[in-house]
Amino acid sequence: MSSAQNIFIGTDSGATTSKIAAVWENGDAVSTKLLQRPTNAQNGRDAVLAGWIASIGEFLAQNKLSWPQVRGVGLASPGPYLRYGVLGKSPNLPAEFNGWDVHKDFSAALAKAAGRGMPLAFDNDGRCGGVAEARLARAGRKLSVLMLMPGSGLGSAFVDENGLPLTGHTLTATETAHMAAPLHLFGLDAPPFPCGCGRTWGCIEPYTTISGLPLLLAEKLKKYPDHEFAKSTAPTKEKVLALRSRAQKGDALAQEIFDFQARALGFHVANLMMALDPGIVIIGGGLMDQEVTTPEFRERYLRILRETATPYIWPVQRESLEIVPAALGELSQAIGAALVALYQRRS
Secondary structure (H helix, E strand, O other), X not given: OOOOOOEXXXXXXXXXXXXXXXXXXXXXXXXXXXXXXXXXXXXXXXXXXXXXXXXXXXXXXXXXOOHHHEEEEEEEEOOOEEEOOEEOOOOOXXXXXXXXXXXXXXXXXXXXXXXXXOOEEEEEHHHHHHHHHHHHHHOOOOOOEEEEEEOOOEEEEEEOOOOOEOOOOOOOOOOHHHOEOOHHHOOOOOOOOOOOOOOOOOEOHHHHOHHHHHHHHHHHOOOOOOOHHHHOOOOHHHHHHHHHHHHXXXXXXXXXXXXXXXXXXXXXXXXXXXXXXXXXXXXXXHHHOOOOOOHHHHHHHHHHHHHHHHHXXXXXXXXXXXXXXXXXXXXXXXXXXXXXXXXXXXX
């Protein structure tokens, strides 16, 4: 690539770390090397802004680029939001960040660094991740994409045929983690699992993510009273974090838990297929991370998910259903933020 070409920067801001990426005008990533730095939220808003600007400068220097080539910036940030570009109360950020017009302040910081006004796009981090993964999965085809990312919680995104995410009137579209799960199909004797959002009706999130593993482990141990974990005095968190590696080594209890989660997500996919009718479904999150999971583990999870979803969708959807694992890992949200900036510039 010529150094004279224009680029679009993506900033993925997490509560702990922030990542920087960029794309060329054709949408290709400038680099797939991870640039990650502390967000420094504990030091206040100004420290966060300074860190983002410094990281962008570092990225430009590493890739022999300069500010005059930057035509726009995208910011991926976790919700909730009070309105576009204004953060709401987050459990993972200091109280002073509630009500922060981050779009206004970051725009001003970018203009100062670049020496000119800089277009800034803003969106949810999960939706940005979906935009980046969708571009890869579509491979030039005009298809809408649903992405689900089970991790600590359940991230969701729906990306239209033009590559942009569905945001909704209040910027809360595709918060599908807190839709009610079809508990009658789960085969559990337990009451609905409580969710971190405060609801107790049985959100799908605790049945499909790390957040619900302690409850699932307690339920499944009833079937395995002689399992090592039934007698262990180790902290529950330690047991839960060991489940994924145990499942990949053939531990029957651990496998059953992840098989359950795959089925639960399969029912969720079926519900969303009926509502959104995507051309492709992408599954991301740590369970699809090629560095920490085996091909056999990922294939088993996706197979069970597909087999669960298939009977509950329309016959025409069954014929074309395409379920694929995510491919970009930790860079997806930063690359997606850059793509949102690019796509908004084009529109």
